[in-house]
Amino acid sequence: MQMNKTVLVLSGGMDSVTLLYRLIDFGHEIFPITFDYGQRHVKEIEAARNFCDKFGLPHKVVDVSSLRDVLGGSSLTDDIAVPDGHYAEESMRITVVPNRNLIMLSIAWGYATSIGAYNVATAVHAGDHFIYPDCRPEFIKSAEQTLRLAVEGMGDTPRILFTPYLNFSKHDIAEQGRALEVPYEDTWTCYKGGDIHCGLCGSCTERKEALNGFDPTEYAA
């Protein structure tokens, strides 16, 4: 049993990249997996790939763009406008892909099972609780139990759904990342997929607040 063998859900955003640096710091053997939801995320996937190249990690990119057809009206996957401004329950509900987190975790857990990894790590954090039910602690606890049962008896199966940021704010994550010298200029957050961060969408607004005081990002606005 290799307790340091870990599949990391790596989006290329600041949270999961910070977790990548933390896992490297822990001495884990890391297998990053990135989910491709279609065009909107090209820049983020590029960022994820660059970090994997930098550390010589085997990178899996799973195309889940076919899920658009069944998961419905989210601006993260569809061609509808992304709302500007701060996250708030009503305006940002449009960015919710129903059950996205469990779909990603299930695939990551299957991957971990197939390669004999002990952990699946994900950077879900407290800032997401309000609008994303699948980022709440009670969901994560239940999901870990379900995931364990799903593969029980199939050999050395994964045991830990590792979520060290569950009770962190995005700013807490950024402060950890600062200590770990994470090059945040190489991470990507913006939902709009332009050449540089728009600085206006909900995601950029949160990024600015989290990195306040040491933000290396170039914003359009």
Place this chain on the structure above:
Amino acid sequence: MQMNKTVLVLSGGMDSVTLLYRLIDFGHEIFPITFDYGQRHVKEIEAARNFCDKFGLPHKVVDVSSLRDVLGGSSLTDDIAVPDGHYAEESMRITVVPNRNLIMLSIAWGYATSIGAYNVATAVHAGDHFIYPDCRPEFIKSAEQTLRLAVEGMGDTPRILFTPYLNFSKHDIAEQGRALEVPYEDTWTCYKGGDIHCGLCGSCTERKEALNGFDPTEYAA
């Protein structure tokens, strides 16, 4: 809240088609969803599509063939030989796709959330318990709780993971289907994907036993 609105995981095999007939019998409004794992399942998907056409149901086929790259060495998705003979723990472990059931259920649950369906129905049954951990009652119970939590608060979310065959044998399912006049000759079971059922693979062996006495299937052997 429409308690008869149901997403059905429909493979095109005899179990899920029997459940389709049972749900029609119940008077449910049915939204079948089929998962495409690649070439091996073309005949099964065709069968699923034909049943949807027959009853005028909106059919979603989700291409998950990109998962092959991360879910590893299963003969259901890879180009390795499918073992013949009866299901038994060792010889059939090769057909296990790790965590396949939870991946399918998570996507089906997300679909149900996006269309406001109350139930997600799946034909998992007792015969699968031995080799597939994600077909056991304790897994299904845990999965239902996790799935509910995953979308809690997102409006009229799905509540029921409907698994009426959980304690049925495949023969029990076939007897129910016989009473419902399911045309089993139009379902597809064989793992080998030939023109007619091979009659030798683990799946065909189970089919023969289940339909023993009223089997309309043409087998190659």
